[in-house]
Amino acid sequence: MKLSFLMRVMKFGVQDFFRNFWLSAATVSVLTLTVISINALVLMNVLGKIAVTTVESKIDASVHFRQDVDESRVKTVRVALLGLPEVKEVEYVSPEESLQQFKIDNGEESELVKSLEEIEGNPFGATLIVRAHDTSGYSTIMQTLNQPLFASLIEEKDFSDYEAMVSRLNAITGKLEIFLLAVTCAFGVIALLIVMNAVRVSVYTHREEISIMRLVGASNWFIRGPFYVEALIWTLVSVGLTVLLLYPALIIIQPFLQRFFGSNSVDLVSFYTVNLLSLVGLQVIGVAFMTLVTTKLATARYLRV
Known part of the structure; x- marks a missing residue:
């Protein structure tokens, strides 16, 4: 019974994702930009440390x-x-x-x-x-x-x-990290608003179905469940798109970075490959937490069950 309940909730969540495709696409796009900004922040931190080490090795x-x-x-x-x-x-x-x-x-x-x-x-x-x-x-x-x-x-x-150069390099890296952090926060706020709005639109779109579910005695979790499933789909798709976009981009820019620093030790591709599972796992957890909490707030506000 529980498995059947879960499968139906997941089915409705997937249907909602594709039924409101353009709304889902907009939500996923902003979430993807947010995750890319987070990755850029991590990679910039790694690149800054590599750059300082490279400069220090030449002193x-x-x-x-x-x-x-x-x-x-x-x-x-x-x-x-x-x-x-x-x-x-x-x-x-x-x-x-x-x-x-x-x-x-x-x-x-x-x-x-x-x-x-x-x-x-x-x-x-x-x-x-x-x-x-x-x-x-x-x-x-x-x-x-x-x-x-x-x-x-x-x-x-x-x-x-080179000590002055290292200090300047650290200062530039620090300012760039602050800028990326600000961009990430901005995208995060926009993503929260879009998720909130997407849930509101989805509730409005399914208002008749929700009314029928109430009449036949459907539980609150059965009505709310598909919205949470949809939020998880947004999360998985956005993180997956980030990996698909970022990995080829790193492969393309890798030779330019190595030539710029004059060292093969600048290897962001290897760093990303070695830490891929932990990076993806943390991002899925973080984005899922954000989307699920926002969905919880949105359903509490717009879905009266």
Whole structure:
């Protein structure tokens, strides 16, 4: 008996969905935009973290030693730097490697390279490229290198201060997330109003059928049930459409993101694939809660049973 009751309620709910097709389409469209906005918010958060990690991985400090400083003294400084807990790695670049890299960067036929050929010997000294575990560690590294013991050996310190860039990137990401959150809330409010209106129209459309159900003694749940079933259909269709639209979009933009950041670590497709079940599950629960609560409020207001 209960199974038969449930099947009939589900049948009427499906019929209502297709009977008011254009109203259902409008409701599903706004719900889909809301879910897409939520996904965009999640993906933007992930992309922001990847971007910061990518920028931080490119941060280093180049320490150029005087030409007359021999290799053993440079390597002594290297050992001292490796002893700092803030230091991740220290790469030694010989004067010959520095000269070769200079020629590669500027081109063999450039005026700078030709002018170097007129100078006898190698004008470059040894270089240490220092990388820290975290951007905050570079201040300690610089303080160590400024000590008289090391400062007298160093000709120049070239520190690309990416910390300001990371701060700006975090600020931009934060503002974009706030914007997406505002858009999501706006779509959410619109979705609530449309669901409320859709239920009102559906109640009006079925007013004669509802009157007959009352006359034959149908229970309140039998009358209200199809509206809840319809709300669940809106939920499932909107989340399903979001996946169908978002997945191909991520595949298309993936190569552009990797080229932009210059790293294959930017892989939103893999993130979305790995977390697909949890993302879809949470979205179904969230949207279903929203539509069912709104349907409950709408039926309480417009459906007198």
